[in-house]
Amino acid sequence: xxxxxxxxxxxxxxxxxxxxxxxxxxxxxxxxxxxxxxxxxxxxxxxxxxxxxxxxxxxxxxxxxxxxxxxxxxxxxxxxxxxxxxxxxxxxxxxxxxxxxxxxxxxxxxxxxxxxxxxxxxxxxxxxxxxxxxxxxxxxxxxxxxxxxxxxxxxxxxxxxxxxxxxxxxxxxxxxxxxxxxxxxxxxxxxxxxxxxxxxxxxxxxxxxxxxxxxxxxxxxxxxxxxxxxxxxxxxxxxxxxxxxxxxxxxxxxxxxxxxxxxxxxxxxxxxxxxxxxxxxxxxxxxxxxxxxxxxxxxxxxxxxxxxxxxxxxxxxxxxxxxxxxxxxxxxxxxxxxxxxxxxxxxxxxxxxxxxxxxxxxxxxxxxxxxxxxxxxxxxxxxxxxxxxxxxxxxxxxxxxxxxx
Numbered sequence: 423x424x425x426x427x428x429x430x431x432x433x434x435x436x437x438x439x440x441x442x443x444x445x446x447x448x449x450x451x452x453x454x455x456x457x458x459x460x461x462x463x464x465x466x467x468x469x470x471x472x473x474x475x476x477x478x479x480x481x482x483x484x485x486x487x488x489x490x491x492x493x494x495x496x497x498x499x500x501x502x503x504x505x506x507x508x509x510x511x512x513x514x515x516x517x518x519x520x521x522x523x524x525x526x527x528x529x530x531x532x533x534x535x536x537x538x539x540x541x542x543x544x545x546x547x548x549x550x551x552x553x554x555x556x557x558x559x560x561x562x563x564x565x566x567x568x569x570x571x572x573x574x575x576x577x578x579x580x581x582x583x584x585x586x587x588x589x590x591x592x593x594x595x596x597x598x599x600x601x602x603x604x605x606x607x608x609x610x611x612x613x614x615x616x617x618x619x620x621x622x623x624x625x626x627x628x629x630x631x632x633x634x635x636x637x638x639x640x641x642x643x644x645x646x647x648x649x650x651x652x653x654x655x656x657x658x659x660x661x662x663x664x665x666x667x668x669x670x671x672x673x674x675x676x677x678x679x680x681x682x683x684x685x686x687x688x689x690x691x692x693x694x695x696x697x698x699x700x701x702x703x704x705x706x707x708x709x710x711x712x713x714x715x716x717x718x719x720x721x722x723x724x725x726x727x728x729x730x731x732x733x734x735x736x737x738x739x740x741x742x743x744x745x746x747x748x749x750x751x752x753x754x755x756x757x758x759x760x761x762x763x764x765x766x767x768x769x770x771x772x773x774x775x776x777x778x779x780x781x782x783x784x785x786x787x788x789x790x791x792x793x794x795x796x797x798x799x800x801x802x803x804x805x806x807x808x809x810x811x812x813x814x815x816x817x818x819x820x821x822x823x824x825x826x827x
Contacts, residue, residue, distance in 0.1 A: 423636055424511030425452070425461045425492055429468035431517070432494040432507045442499040444475040449491035451687035451793040452511065454481035458589060458738030458795075459640070460631055465492075484789065487520065488512050489687040513685030513693070514638045525679060530557050534680045535774045536721075540714050550708065550717060551669040566665045566672075569635050573624070573647035576634050580623025587629045589739040597623035613656060614753060621648035621749040629741050638675045638684040641691075641733075641740050642698035644748030646671060649702040649755050659709055667705035674704045674721045674773070681774070682781035686733035687793040689784025695747045696728030696780065700773075702755035707762055715767025722773040723758040724751075729776070730783055732791035734798030743799055 429446075446465055448456050456462055462477045469475040485491040488510040496505040509519045516524045533539045533553075543553055555562060580597045587593045597619050604615025625644035628634045637646040650664055659667075675684070678697050683689045703724035707717040728751070736742040790797025 423464075423515035423640060424490070424513075424517055426464040426468055427515060428492055428507075428509045428511065428517055429465045429494070431509070432496075433468065433472065435507055436496045436505050439496060439504055440498055441473055441496045441504065443473050443497045443501075444469050445478065445495040445497060446475060447478040447480055447493040447495075449480045449483045449485050449493070450489035451481075451789075452490040452492065453479040453483075454794045454796065455735055455738035455740075458735060459740055463631070481794070485510075488518070488685070489789070489792065489794075490685065511685075513683060513688070514636045514679065516679075529680070531673075531676065531680075532557075534677060536674070536677055536718055537772055537774050540718065543714055549666075549670075550673050550704075550714070551666040554669040554673050562669065563665055566668045567661070569668060570650075570661065570664055572633060572635050573637075574651060576624045576627045576632065576643075577620050577647055577651055578623075579632060580625075580627045581619065583623075583626065583630070587626060587739075587741055588631070589629070589737065589741065591737060591739060591741055593629075593741050593745075595622075595626045597626055613652070616655075617648050617652045617752050617756065618749040620651050621645060621752040622745060624648065625740075625745040625748040629739065629745060637671075638679065638697050638701065639686070639694045641686060641744050642694040642748060642751070644745070645695065645698035645702050645751045645755060646705065648748070648752040649706055652752075652756075653706060653709055657709070663709060667708050670708045670717065671701035671705040675701045677774070678725070678777050678780075682777050683784060685793075689780060690731055690787050690792050691733040691744075691747065692725070692728045692731040692780050693784060694733070695744075695751045696725050696731055698748070699728060699751040699755045699758070700724035702752060703758035703762070706756060706759035710759060710763055712759070712763055713767050716762045716765065718773050719765065719767050719769050720755075720758045720762035722769070722771065722776050723761060724755055725773070725780060726771065726776045727754065727758075729780055730787075732787065732798050733793040734791055734800040735793070735795055736800050736802075738795040738800070 490511040492509050494507040495503050498504050509517050512518050584595055584598055600619035604612045621644035624647050628640050628643050634643040637643055684693045684697050686694045700721045704717050704721035707720035
């Protein structure tokens with residue numbers, strides 16, 4: 423999402439120039455996992471229709487500003503540079519460089535910590551979603567209505583789709599199977615099976631280049647839709663209440679983005695799936711009538727119990743372990759809501775403290791575990807069973823298989 427928006431910005435910058443071709447260099451983790459994330463396809467979809475575009479991959483080059491660096495160069499007929507644009511995709515589709523930062527320039531909330539908000543909201547009898555409306559204006563509801571529409575559509579599309587996901591791992595879609603199998607179980611197991619199916623549906627849509635909502639990122643896009651769709655289906659919550667829950671979730675996500683990071687390349691998967699779980703837990707708690715403290719507690723647990731989670735996608739694809747992680751995080755978000763609503767909301771470690779800890783943990787993590795596909799599961803290329811490509815299929819007669827990566 424971010425790289426595609428960056429390409430669009432670059433096109434505006436070169437209007438009126440005599441450009442013959444483009445050269446785009448991807449750095450660091452963006453290069454290491456770019457093909458798996460279909461970053462090149464996103465950029466080419468914008469630039470290729472205007473001029474021929476070459477993609478250069480530099481996974482070993484780590485830039486200081488942010489790991490996800492992109493250099494756009496416009497070239498004339500002789501191959502000379504006439505315009506360049508260095509930009510960074512810092513998570514959730516947000517762009518930044520040394521001269522601008524969308525995260526800062528688009529800041530609309532005066533209070534950036536939950537511990538700052540809670541006493542003020544308590545004083546005026548406001549909820550988190552009312553604070554969002556106060557800061558964003560009533561037009562936020564039209565935007566969130568569109569977000570909810572896309573989330574539901576991604577679930578529907580994912581449940582209808584079958585076959586093998588692109589990328590070479592040979593990983594089959596499972597959402598439809600999980601949905602069907604869930605129907606044969608008792609009510610409690612059936613309910614949880616459907617949550618898995620919803621999360622898988624959206625994550626599989628993302629892995630195949632389908633339309634999803636970054637909540638807060640593409641790699642963690644299945645958690646929020648799964649939780650909210652499940653709760654509306656089983657508890658008959660109205661769309662209006664779902665939108666309010668989305669507003670609350672977005673507020674907690676924004677606090678993380680402002681004070682830490684939601685970029686797997688910067689802090690690992692704790693900043694993606696961990697934050698998604700936290701947001702979904704907050705949304706669920708609100709739907710069930712949680713107090714300000716209970717909602718904060720649910721969000722805190724959703725993130726706290728993902729601290730240290732690495733980002734180590736196999737072959738650089740947003741498939742293993744990413745897709746399953748979305749399903750488990752959706753389940754964990756529901757558990758965090760239940761746990762928090764059994765309490766009065768009082769607890770020892772605040773959400774803000776966990777955010778700060780997550781940020782520091784991300785800094786302490788080696789780059790091997792931050793979306794570079796050079797550590798963890800990504801280095802264990804001996805995959806089993808259904809994850810083999812057609813080219814890598816083997817039998818006992820054929821001997822050991824080779825890595826599909």
